[in-house]
Amino acid sequence: MKPGALLRGRARVFGDHVDTDVIIPARHCATLDVDELGRHAMEGLDPGFPSRIGRGDIVVAGRNFGCGSSRETAPLALLGAGVGAVVAASFARIFFRNALNVGLPIFECPDAVAACGEGDALEIDPSQGGLTHLKTGRAFPLAPYPDQLLRIVDAGGLVPYVRRRLGVD
Amino acid sequence: MSARTLSEALLARAAGRRDASPGDLLTCQVDKCLATDITAPLSIEVFRRMGARRVARPDSLILVNDHFVPAKDIESANFARAMREFAKEQKIERYFEVGRSGICHALVAERRLVSPGEIFVGADSHTCTAGALGAFATGVGSTDLAAVWALGELWFRVPETVRVVLDGTLPAYVTSKDVILRILSEIGVDGGRYMAIEFAGDGLAALPMEARLTLCNMAVEAGAKAGLVPPDEVTARWVAETGGTLALALAPDAGARYARTLPVDLSRLEPLVAVPFLPSLVQPVRELRGTPVDQVFIGSCTNGYLTDLRDAARVLRGRRVADGVRLIVTPATQEIYLRATREGILSDMVEAGAAVTTPTCGACLGGHMGVLGSGETALATTNRNFRGRMGDTNSRVYLANPWVAAATAVAGTICLPEDLP
Numbered sequence: 001m002k003p004g005a006l007l008r009g010r011a012r013v014f015g016d017h018v019d020t021d022v023i024i025p026a027r028h029c030a031t032l033d034v035d036e037l038g039r040h041a042m043e044g045l046d047p048g049f050p051s052r053i054g055r056g057d058i059v060v061a062g063r064n065f066g067c068g069s070s071r072e073t074a075p076l077a078l079l080g081a082g083v084g085a086v087v088a089a090s091f092a093r094i095f096f097r098n099a100l101n102v103g104l105p106i107f108e109c110p111d112a113v114a115a116c117g118e119g120d121a122l123e124i125d126p127s128q129g130g131l132t133h134l135k136t137g138r139a140f141p142l143a144p145y146p147d148q149l150l151r152i153v154d155a156g157g158l159v160p161y162v163r164r165r166l167g168v169d
Numbered sequence: 170m171s172a173r174t175l176s177e178a179l180l181a182r183a184a185g186r187r188d189a190s191p192g193d194l195l196t197c198q199v200d201k202c203l204a205t206d207i208t209a210p211l212s213i214e215v216f217r218r219m220g221a222r223r224v225a226r227p228d229s230l231i232l233v234n235d236h237f238v239p240a241k242d243i244e245s246a247n248f249a250r251a252m253r254e255f256a257k258e259q260k261i262e263r264y265f266e267v268g269r270s271g272i273c274h275a276l277v278a279e280r281r282l283v284s285p286g287e288i289f290v291g292a293d294s295h296t297c298t299a300g301a302l303g304a305f306a307t308g309v310g311s312t313d314l315a316a317v318w319a320l321g322e323l324w325f326r327v328p329e330t331v332r333v334v335l336d337g338t339l340p341a342y343v344t345s346k347d348v349i350l351r352i353l354s355e356i357g358v359d360g361g362r363y364m365a366i367e368f369a370g371d372g373l374a375a376l377p378m379e380a381r382l383t384l385c386n387m388a389v390e391a392g393a394k395a396g397l398v399p400p401d402e403v404t405a406r407w408v409a410e411t412g413g414t415l416a417l418a419l420a421p422d423a424g425a426r427y428a429r430t431l432p433v434d435l436s437r438l439e440p441l442v443a444v445p446f447l448p449s450l451v452q453p454v455r456e457l458r459g460t461p462v463d464q465v466f467i468g469s470c471t472n473g474y475l476t477d478l479r480d481a482a483r484v485l486r487g488r489r490v491a492d493g494v495r496l497i498v499t500p501a502t503q504e505i506y507l508r509a510t511r512e513g514i515l516s517d518m519v520e521a522g523a524a525v526t527t528p529t530c531g532a533c534l535g536g537h538m539g540v541l542g543s544g545e546t547a548l549a550t551t552n553r554n555f556r557g558r559m560g561d562t563n564s565r566v567y568l569a570n571p572w573v574a575a576a577t578a579v580a581g582t583i584c585l586p587e588d589l590p
C-alpha cells in the first residue's frame with residue numbers, strides 16, 4: 001500500500017463476524033497463487049463475489065471482521081479478487097496484523113457500515129484519516145494506526161521493514 | 170511498580186522492562202515459534218523475500234505436519250515438501266514428520282516443546298492452547314512468523330485482561346469444553362477481542378492439563394489474543410513428567426488490574442452445544458435433544474486428547490453407531506493414538522462402528538477424512554462452526570464435548586449418555 005494515496009471504489013457490504021473460513025475456505029488454501037485465491041474470495045458467503053466486484057472496490061463490514069483462523073490467505077484472497085480496502089467497525093486481531101503485513105489497506109470505522117448501501121461510491125483519504133460517502137457527502141473519521149504500526153506501514157509493510165533491519169537494503 | 174496480570178508480566182520481561190500496561194506496543198524476544206504444513210510454505214516464501222538466509226534461532230522453531238497430512242492431494246504434498254526441505258536446510262531439530270507427529274497444539278503440550286513462562290507465537294490461531302502451560306502463546310500470520318524466523322523478535326500490543334474465576338466442581342458429563350462454551354455465550358465472539366483471558370479460582374485445581382488445553386484452545390473463539398492458566402501443582406506435575414522446566418514460570422501479581430472479572434460456578438453448568446454458525450450461539454443439550462445428525466467427529470486440538478477418547482469410549486463400549494450416521498474419531502497425536510490402542514479404547518470404537526483415522530487436523534477444517542456434503546449436519550468436538558467450516562457451504566456444524574458426541578453418534582440425534590438405553 002502506498003501510504004497516503006486516495007482510494008476510490010464501490011461499497012461491498014457485509015455484516016458482523018465475517019470469519020476467515022468464509023473469506024477463503026481452507027480447502028482452497030494449498031496455494032500461494034494470489035489470483036487463484038482471489039477466485040474463491042468470500043465464497044462462503046457470496047460465491048459470485050469475485051466475478052461481481054470491480055478492481056478497487058471497498059469491503060464495508062460490521063464488527064470483528066476476519067475472525068477465526070490465522071490464515072494469511074484471507075487478506076491475500078481479498079487482494080487477489082481486486083478489493084482495494086476493507087473498512088470495518090472492528091477487526092479480529094490476527095487479520096488486522098496480516099492485512100497490514102501483506103499490504104491490504106484496512107480501516108476501522110464504527111459507523112460506515114450502517115451508512116453504506118451495496119454499490120455506493122466511496123472515497124478514502126488515508127492521510128487525512130477520512131472516508132467519504134460520495135452521494136450523500138457524509139464524512140466518517142477513520143481510526144489512526146498506532147505509531148509502531150505506522151513505522152511498518154510507512155516502510156511499505158513488514159517485508160521491507162525486516163529487510164532494512166537485516167541490512168539487506 | 171504496578172501490579173501486573175500474567176500477560177503483562179510475561180510480555181514486560183520479554184521486552185526487557187519491569188512494567189507493561191494495556192495498549193503498550195512492545196518488541197519482545199520470542200522463545201518458540203510454530204508453523205504447520207499449511208502456513209509454513211508462505212512463511213518460507215516471505216522469509217526469502219525478506220532477504221534472510223538463516224533463521225535467527227534454529228532451536229526456537231517448531232515445524233509440524235498436521236493439517237493436510239498424510240498428503241490429501243498433490244498440492245498438499247508439495248506444501249509438506251516445502252516445509253520438510255526448509256527444516257533440513259535450516260537444520261531444525263523440532264520438525265515433526267507424519268507418523269511421529271500430531272496436531273501441533275496437542276504435540277506442543279505433550280512433548281513440552283514450550284515451557285511455562287515462555288513467549289510462544291504460532292502461524293495458527295489456536296496457538297493460544299499453550300497458555301494452559303502458563304506460557305504467553307498467541308497466533309499470528311505467516312508474514313509475522315517469517316519476521317520472527319529472521320529477527321527472533323516480534324511486536325506485541327499488551328492486551329487488557331479478562332479474569333475468569335472458576336469455582337466448584339464439574340457435574341457428570343460436563344467438561345471444560347462446556348466451561349469455555351459458557352464463557353463464549355456470555356461474552357460473545359468478540360467479547361475478548363485483543364484481550365487475554367486469565368483463568369483463576371479454586372475450581373482450576375481439579376482441572377487436569379488436558380482439560381486446561383481445551384479451555385485455553387477456544388480463547389481465540391472469543392477474539393482473545395491469549396488464554397492463560399497461571400502455573401500451579403498441575404502444571405508442575407505435567408512439566409516434571411518429562412524433566413521440563415518451571416524456571417521461567419511467572420504468576421500474576423496480587424492486585425493486578427483486570428478489564429473485567431467473570432465468575433463461573435462449575436457445579437451449576439450442564440452439557441452445552443454451540444449451534445450454527447457461531448461458537449457463541451450456545452444452548453443446553455436438553456433443548457436440542459432429537460436434532461438429527463449425519464456425522465459425528467471426535468478429534469481436533471480442542472478435544473482429541475486421551476481423556477476425550479476415554480470419555481467417548483465409555484459411552485460407545487457395547488453399543489453401535491446409529492444407522493445412517495458416520496462416527497469419525499481422530500486421536501490428536503501419535504502418542505495418544507498409541508495409548509488409546511493399548512487401553513483398548515480404539516477397538517471399542519471400531520467395534521461400535523467408528524472410523525478411526527491417523528492423527529491429523531483432517532475433518533476439523535473440512536480438509537479431508539470427513540468433509541461434509543451439501544445439506545449435511547455434523548456434531549463435532551472441535552472449536553469452530555462457521556459456515557462451510559467442515560465442508561460444503563450448505564452444511565452445518567454443532568460443537569459439543571466428547572460425552573455428547575459419543576451419545577449422539579449412538580442415538581443419531583443430539584442427546585446425552587444418560588438418554589441412551
Ligand code: SF4
Pocket residue numbers: 236272273274293295469470471529530533534551552
Ligand atoms: S485441529 Fe482444527 S482447530 Fe486445531 S489446529 Fe487443526 S485445523 Fe486448527
